[in-house]
Amino acid sequence: MAFSSEPRPPADRRERFTPEGTQAPPVHDTESSPARTVSAAQDIKAVRSQTLVRLLIVALLIAQLALFPPLENENACRALVAGYALWAALLVWEAWRGRRSLPRSWKLLLVDLVVLGTLLAVAGGFDTPSAIRPLVDDAFFLIPVLAAFQPSPRVTAWMTVASGLAYLLAVQGAGTDEGWGRTALLLLSLLLLGGICTVLTRVQQSRVRSVGALLERNRELLGQAMSAEERERRSLAEALHDEALQDVLAARQDVDEARGSDRPEALERADRTLKEAARRMRSIVGELHPVVLQRTGLSEAVRRLADSAAQRGGFTVRVTGPPVPSFPWESVVYAAARELLENVVKHAEASHVEVRWEAREGLLRLLVIDDGRGLPAQALDESVRSGHIGLASLQVRIETAGGRLVLEPLLPNGTTATVELPFAGPDTPSGGG
Template sequence: MRSAALLDHPARVVALVRLAAVPVFFFGERLIDHPEAHSGAFRFVLAFGVVYAAVLAGLAFSPGRRPLPLRVTATIDLALLGGLTYTSGGPFSQLRYGFFVVPVAAALLRGPRETAIASAAALTCYLVATIAYPDSRQDAVAFEATQSLYFVWLVMASTLLSAVLARRQRQIVSLSDERGRLVARAIEAEERERRRLAEALHDDAIQNLLAARQALGSGDDDRPADLGLVRTGLDRTVSQLRDAIFDLHPHLLRHAGLAAALQAVADRFAERLPDRSVAWEITVADDATGPTDEVVFAIARELMTNAVRHADARSVAVEVRRRQGGIALTVSDDGRGIDRRRARDAPLHGHIGLASCAERAEALGGRLQLASAPGEGARVEVWLPADPQA
């Protein structure tokens, strides 16, 4: 928990990295031979660095205190690193490697533009600290040029890395926003279905029961009851209640199996759309049923509904088989097809059917693939692990 809380505060992480650099710089200057031109000032610059790192760490870990702006600390860091490098050997100082940390840190913490600026500033400080260093060795220029070449390569790599990370961050934010919209639309759809069910029960089933009760009479008069009307009202009510129960949870799925439940969905479309003839082909392999039946049924029913109601399909094939160690559901139709861009933007307009299917599959470790084009029908393949709880 403490490490997770620490990672939520980049300023604290940077403060710890800065503190950890102090002993590294001290021993790096002591353990390696280097020119002695300005080594006397090194201890004073390092002492300032210790105080500076401690103060920033105190600010970062003090609750309620705002750390210094990043531009200020970055400027001081580079100036301090340049001073330490200059006073500990210039181009041959082991502390020069500290400059190479700057582009990588900027790439992880900032965007590509800020990374390029910070990297250019670090390269400038490095060149000033090394070129200005008085050294009579013949290989100093070649050494500085080689180090600068590596530094430029690191700057380019860090900037590109920062661009990749920034792009992924935007994608994550976009996916998070889309999922939030999807959840909101799902809640709205659930509430809409609740209202539809309540209205259907009130306007149809209850009215039929009231009519049947009226047909029975009050019992206070001698008027015979119209048993035919009563029977008709009760039959209609039973049929309406069965439809409502099937919409809530298909009892056939538990008692008769997945194939029978999917066939019942197809039969219900035939009853509700008597003016349209849809050819159904439903195939469920015997070894493809089990713990995933309810999820497969829910996704298949949604895809079948899309094919008939939204794509005006005349032929729909539903197939459930075992594949690649899991359960593969395939729903193909000859309807109008689906434009991929419109399918991607559909949740923004309240159409969450296909997106909810993908969400259900991915939540169980599966996947959904769409193959379609306008006017050429659609083929949706859903793969689920055989045991979602494994």
């Protein structure tokens, strides 16, 4: 918008605009953040699943003692398995009761390893046919599976290595006559399974982080959206007060000076000031409710937006694009052009801006290119955190319509913003002005 060249009322004679309320900065409760909530829920599910898998180890050990008894210390082995079964049952009860949290589950895995290693060492071997592998050996393979429920791939990897070492120490301590070839093969299989579980844990960790980040962003958007209406009303009030209302006040002073005196220049100045105020108010109302979009179409509406932004931002603008027939998402395109140009006015400090559009291959593509300061790599996230949801809400609106918003740096400086939306009309040439 252009500013009137006529003198304004002195600062001490202008009405002061004071918002009725101030907006408190966003509060980030780290204890109840969505990322922490997702992580905590995932931990509970992991612990519960882990306790159920541990019951499978108990079943294997009971089957081992029942079908193929130990060669030595049978009573001690039975007592050890009975105590382990009771402990595993208590963990299941605690995990599903949900009244208090269990210890870090990687510490519980150490108990599993101690029990398996002790059983294998104390038993001195099992009365198992040569063609059948002891079920205790299979139980060692479930340790990496238990560890896979951990949120950390590093824990899974270390528990896999610990399982292999515990198995080797137990076999050596038992003094069995099993060949080293068979032991090495089992150890290799165990490490391979542990490697697969480690990869799965890493994938799961990445997914949990992604979901947490999305929930965090949605939470920030929701918090900002709750006060968006108030901010828009304050912004409108400030715009009307700082621009149009000041022109009206100046015109009133000119009228008061001309009343009862022969000063036609004061009336002429008042007339010019009122015309400027009317133009500004039409511009503000036009941006809030784009009647021009309905009357003249999208192309003309975007041109007027660009001209208004150039006057307010003090930059030159080049607008190119053919006439675009009416289509369902033209209001989204208009809103995108308005938001992107407003960001250029407020933040870019640009000297030249180019706005162009074209419709090709079922898409309408709008580009807003400026030579200003440029946007940081995390512009959308940073805008939300700082309390500005314009770009973020615009992105959501565009994606809801089946399109996309892309912000790219322009070398050596500046930004290229590209908006793509579905367009069912005929293809149009990219030229035109």
